[in-house]
Amino acid sequence: MLEFIKKIFSGDNASPRDHANSRLRLVLTHDRLGSSAQLMETLKEEILEVIARHVDIDGQPEVRLISEGKHAALDINIPIKGR
Amino acid sequence: MDNKKKDGQVIVVTSGKGGVGKTTTVANVASALAKMGQKVVVIDLDIGLKKLDLILGLENRVIYDIVQVIEGECTIKQALVKDKRFPELYMLPAAQTRNKDDISPEQVVALCDQLRPDFDYIFIDCPAGIEQGFRNAIAAADQAIVVTNPEVSAVRDADRIIGMLESAEFTDIKLVVNRLRNEMVKKGDMLSVDDLLEHLCIDLIGIVPEDKGILVSTNRGEPVVLNERSQAATAFSNIARRLSGEEIEYLSFDDESFWRRLRRGLFSSR
Numbered sequence: 490m491l492e493f494i495k496k497i498f499s500g501d502n503a504s505p506r507d508h509a510n511s512r513l514r515l516v517l518t519h520d521r522l523g524s525s526a527q528l529m530e531t532l533k534e535e536i537l538e539v540i541a542r543h544v545d546i547d548g549q550p551e552v553r554l555i556s557e558g559k560h561a562a563l564d565i566n567i568p569i570k571g572r
Numbered sequence: 573m574d575n576k577k578k579d580g581q582v583i584v585v586t587s588g589k590g591g592v593g594k595t596t597t598v599a600n601v602a603s604a605l606a607k608m609g610q611k612v613v614v615i616d617l618d619i620g621l622k623k624l625d626l627i628l629g630l631e632n633r634v635i636y637d638i639v640q641v642i643e644g645e646c647t648i649k650q651a652l653v654k655d656k657r658f659p660e661l662y663m664l665p666a667a668q669t670r671n672k673d674d675i676s677p678e679q680v681v682a683l684c685d686q687l688r689p690d691f692d693y694i695f696i697d698c699p700a701g702i703e704q705g706f707r708n709a710i711a712a713a714d715q716a717i718v719v720t721n722p723e724v725s726a727v728r729d730a731d732r733i734i735g736m737l738e739s740a741e742f743t744d745i746k747l748v749v750n751r752l753r754n755e756m757v758k759k760g761d762m763l764s765v766d767d768l769l770e771h772l773c774i775d776l777i778g779i780v781p782e783d784k785g786i787l788v789s790t791n792r793g794e795p796v797v798l799n800e801r802s803q804a805a806t807a808f809s810n811i812a813r814r815l816s817g818e819e820i821e822y823l824s825f826d827d828e829s830f831w832r833r834l835r836r837g838l839f840s841s842r
Contacts, residue, residue, distance in 0.1 A: 504760030506767070509724050513763075513771050516724075517731050559773045 518556040529554070536565060545570035580611075580691040582684050583815070584713035586737075588729030590700030592721045593750040596786060596796075597808070598697045599627045601717075603795040604812035606661035610692040613652065613662045615683075617709045618699040619674065622666035629793020630655060630663055637667040642679045648686060657798070662691075672704045677711030684712035693815070702736060710737065715744035717777065721751045722763040727771055734774060746777035748811065753782045778811035779822055780804050 503511075519525065533552035540546060548568035555564045585598045598614055606612045616624035619639065625631040636651035641664070648664070655661040667674070680696075687694050698709035710716065716737050720730040730747075737745050749765050756762035765779055783804035789796040796805045797812075803823065810820045 506757070506760045506763055509763050510767055510771075513724055513727055516728055517771055520728065520732060521735065558770065 514556060515554075518554045518561050521556075522554065522561065524554070532563075537567070540567055547571070578692075579688040580613075580694050581715065582688070582694045582696065582713045583715050583717060584696040584698050584709050585717045585719060586698035586706065586709060586733055587700065587719045587726070588702065588733040589720075589726045592719050592726050593748075593780070594700075594719050595623045595627050595697055596790070597717070597719050597748055597750065597780075597811075598695050599624060600795045600797045600805075600808035601812050601815070602661060602693070602695050603628075603655075603658060604797045604809040605693055605816065606655070606658035607797065607809075608812065608816065609659065610816070611660040611690065612658075612693045612695065613664060613687055613691045614695045614697060615664045616666035616697045617680070617705060618697060619666045619670050619672050619705065620668065621699065622668050624663060624697050625653070625665050626793065627790055628655060628663060628795065630665075631793070634665045637665045637670075638683070639667040639670045639674050642675050642683065648683070657794075672699065672708065675708055677708050680708050681712040702732065706733075706736070710740055710742070713742070715746070716742050717746050717748055718772075718774065719748045719750050720768065720772070722749060722753075722757070722765075722768060724763075727763070727768060731772055734772060745774050747772060747774050748778040748780065749776070750780045751782045752779055776822075777814050778807055780807040780811075781823070 529552065533550070536552055537546065537550055546567055547570035550568065551564070551566040553564050555562050585594050585601075587594050595618075602612045602614045614624060614628075615638065616622050617638070618624070625634055630653050633653045635653075636646040638651065640646050641648050641651045652662040652664055655663065684694055694712075696709050696713060699705035718730050718733055718737075720726045734745060747768070749768055752765065753762055757764045765776065769776060781803045783796070783802055785796055785799065785802040786804055789799065796802055797808050799805050807823060810823070813820050
């Protein structure tokens with residue numbers, strides 16, 4: 490009961506199991522690639538540099554690793570300036 | 573050791589992380605297979621930190637060890653310790669005062685090749701870690717069993733080990749989820765078996781619930797499969813039966829007591 494009330498007031502609906510799953514998803518994707526947070530930062534900077542050379546970037550670009558089962562992908566989301 | 577037809581399977585039991593239940597799994601699955609009438613030998617490759625003799629309760633019967641066999645001080649037959657509780661269960665003990673790099677993968681392969689004609693199953697208890705001990709343990713194996721716990725660090729290490737097994741061209745890698753607490757999974761406090769399968773992407777061969785009986789049986793030096801009534805015993809026996817090709821459903825672990833069922837029955841009939 491106390492835990493239930495705590496949950497309502499903390500505003501955190503994710504269970505410890507959900508936390509474990511999302512943390513594992515991230516850490517396993519990085520482990521399998523042999524990559525680190527530093528590598529992701531470098532990738533992001535260099536990709537943006539190339540894109541920015543040709544088009545105007547608008548807003549908050551995102552570069553991240555996503556994975557499903559054995560497969561991993563680089564998810565690059567770069568908003569480009571419209572008119 | 574006569575009426576054998578086919579050469580034995582070498583199965584390595586590994587995990588990466590220590591303390592997840594590798595040795596307990598080896599001791600119990602091997603005992604269950606021996607109880608089913610199979611000829612089984614268990615090899616402790618955790619040289620320097622041996623445990624299998626203690627878990628099986630055979631520590632007082634050890635005379636020679638695997639390093640002495642490899643160095644030619646004795647024969648394999650002299651070093652094998654027979655477990656008197658089962659018709660055909662033998663253990664090849666690790667050396668306690670030596671190191672993992674006192675033996676090589678090639679020597680383990682040669683040793684297993686010598687044992688294959690006389691046994692149905694050869695289990696290798698792999699040390700924790702990913703170094704020399706791991707390389708020795710997987711060298712001769714035809715298949716691998718990865719033991720993990722529903723806990724983030726154990727899953728991460730299991731994933732690393734699976735990656736290393738795959739690069740060593742293992743095609744038969746099975747997962748044992750040990751120390752599962754179903755009531756915690758239901759509350760959302762623990763990773764579920766499905767969660768682990770999604771992360772690790774290998775086939776399941778066993779789910780073993782957390783069971784106080786394991787510690788009790790370890791203290792006694794008796795494999796828990798000798799006690800038919802415990803859930804862990806059933807789980808380990810089921811792994812043995814699946815290894816021998818039987819198809820068996822997974823336990824549900826809905827250990828509802830009589831009173832809880834009665835109460836639920838009363839409430840739902842309102």
